[in-house]
Amino acid sequence: MHTDAWPAPAKLNRFLHIVGRRDDGYHVLQTVFQFLDYSDALEFEITRDKRIRRITNMPSVPESHDLVVRAARLLQESCDHSQGAIIRLHKQIPMGGGLGGGSSDAATTLVALNHLWALDLSMERLAELGLQLGADVPVFVKGHSAWAEGVGEKLQVIDLDEPWFCVIVPDIHISTAAVFSNPELTRNTHPIKISDFLAGVGSNDCEAVVCKEYPEVGVVIEWMRQHADHAPGCRVLTRLTGTGACVFAGFEQESQAVCLLEQLPEGWTGFVARGLNRSPLQARLQQENTSGSLDCQD
Numbered sequence: 001m002h003t004d005a006w007p008a009p010a011k012l013n014r015f016l017h018i019v020g021r022r023d024d025g026y027h028v029l030q031t032v033f034q035f036l037d038y039s040d041a042l043e044f045e046i047t048r049d050k051r052i053r054r055i056t057n058m059p060s061v062p063e064s065h066d067l068v069v070r071a072a073r074l075l076q077e078s079c080d081h082s083q084g085a086i087i088r089l090h091k092q093i094p095m096g097g098g099l100g101g102g103s104s105d106a107a108t109t110l111v112a113l114n115h116l117w118a119l120d121l122s123m124e125r126l127a128e129l130g131l132q133l134g135a136d137v138p139v140f141v142k143g144h145s146a147w148a149e150g151v152g153e154k155l156q157v158i159d160l161d162e163p164w165f166c167v168i169v170p171d172i173h174i175s176t177a178a179v180f181s182n183p184e185l186t187r188n189t190h191p192i193k194i195s196d197f198l199a200g201v202g203s204n205d206c207e208a209v210v211c212k213e214y215p216e217v218g219v220v221i222e223w224m225r226q227h228a229d230h231a232p233g234c235r236v237l238t239r240l241t242g243t244g245a246c247v248f249a250g251f252e253q254e255s256q257a258v259c260l261l262e263q264l265p266e267g268w269t270g271f272v273a274r275g276l277n278r279s280p281l282q283a284r285l286q287q288e289n290t291s292g293s294l295d296c297q298d
Helices: 067-079 099-116 122-129 137-144 177-179 194-199 207-213 215-227 254-261 280-297
Strands: 004-019 028-046 052-056 084-090 146-150 156-157 164-168 235-242 249-252 270-276
Touching: 004 137, 004 235, 004 270, 004 280, 028 099, 028 280, 052 067, 067 084, 067 099, 067 122, 084 099, 084 207, 099 137, 099 164, 099 280, 122 137, 137 146, 137 156, 164 254, 177 207, 194 249, 207 235, 215 235, 215 249, 215 254, 249 254, 254 270
Parallel strands: 052 084
Antiparallel strands: 004 028, 028 084, 028 146, 028 270, 146 156, 164 249, 164 270, 235 249
């Protein structure tokens, strides 16, 4: 992590059920979000003009489509703010992997610029703005593991175990829109309660479609189920996160997750990260606020 950078953490969907579809085409979900201590990093340089400029290592993403730029402009316009920003994005979270990197980058931009521009918007208001950018953005803004319903915006704080996750990253970019528009996607799963999830109920309704359209992901899931689910210390069974392509399993100890990572077939990639209930973004914001309070006292 760069010294002055703000973190934009990855997330996992501990399960994902699609329980219906609204008249406007959006899907009604149930899911649980948990953060990882594995993050992108964003640096912000505040400018006197209103221009929002991006410096990034993602040349494949046009600036007009970049959620970071869109988030900054949305915040600026909603407050009629006169300052601008130069934003440097350092990517670590793989794109199209179901880890929420783009949504997390957008949320960090909203939270950081709200602080750096001294706008003083509430987290609720920032989450409302974030929802205009994507259904996953509000949970990253609010910064706590959560039970989510609706299109993902109805959030209830939930305290989870914090395992060490081994996350496998297939070299595939999966379009969320393509998965959700697939006619074979299950859209009528019976709703469950939090107590059901805590008792071990839950799966990922996107898995069957993803494995059919992207057989390589199915190979990873099968390998993980053979090597992870019965391994010592396994606490979270193999699952696809979001609409894929990343696959994860959770362990009691870091060494157990590392052991699995070291067994990956040649050419496969992945990483080990701790599951977190509290986002490192909120920890950074608290640090900034505490530092500001101390400066005022000096």
